[in-house]
Amino acid sequence: MADFTPSSETKSAVRKLMDPLADVTAFDTIVQGVVTNNPFQCVGYNAGGVDHPPVEQSRAGYTARIVYQDALAKTMALITVLSPTTAGFTAVANQIVNDTAIATALGGTPVRDLGNERYTATLKCHDANGEIYYVNFSRDQVSLTSYSDEAIRSRLETWADTVAALA
Numbered sequence: 001m002a003d004f005t006p007s008s009e010t011k012s013a014v015r016k017l018m019d020p021l022a023d024v025t026a027f028d029t030i031v032q033g034v035v036t037n038n039p040f041q042c043v044g045y046n047a048g049g050v051d052h053p054p055v056e057q058s059r060a061g062y063t064a065r066i067v068y069q070d071a072l073a074k075t076m077a078l079i080t081v082l083s084p085t086t087a088g089f090t091a092v093a094n095q096i097v098n099d100t101a102i103a104t105a106l107g108g109t110p111v112r113d114l115g116n117e118r119y120t121a122t123l124k125c126h127d128a129n130g131e132i133y134y135v136n137f138s139r140d141q142v143s144l145t146s147y148s149d150e151a152i153r154s155r156l157e158t159w160a161d162t163v164a165a166l167a
Helices: 024-037 086-097 100-106 150-161
Strands: 011-016 045-047 050-052 055-069 075-083 109-112 118-126 132-138 141-147
Touching: 011 150, 024 055, 024 086, 024 118, 024 132, 055 086, 075 086, 075 100, 086 109, 100 109, 141 150
Parallel strands: none
Antiparallel strands: 011 141, 045 050, 055 075, 055 109, 055 118, 118 132, 132 141
């Protein structure tokens, strides 16, 4: 039986945040800032006849939680909504909170459970050395995956050190 033979040495690294990102706006500002400003010095490339930007968002998900509480703040019901965009996340969460028919059906008063909302985004980056790597953002950590050149990790770490929310 044939064995799998490693063809490359890829690494991953994680930065756990001291405090979770405050809200979806803070999260989105950081992610979109990377896409727009390209602080990792990535370069555009062509793959399979398709041009790709230096940094592109390959995946995102935003989870809103709305709890329905009684007069004593006891949870009566919970609605969780997953959206692929911040606009959808905000619009749907606000719609649910303001929907009196849902509140009547479930009982209780709707309240956003902001502390338990989750956000994730994955950015695909193309380094000048030809490597494609991924930067994964969540509310409580940033991870770097599928890289081999330590200069990539160093650039990401240097940039993260300049972003107060990523301490």
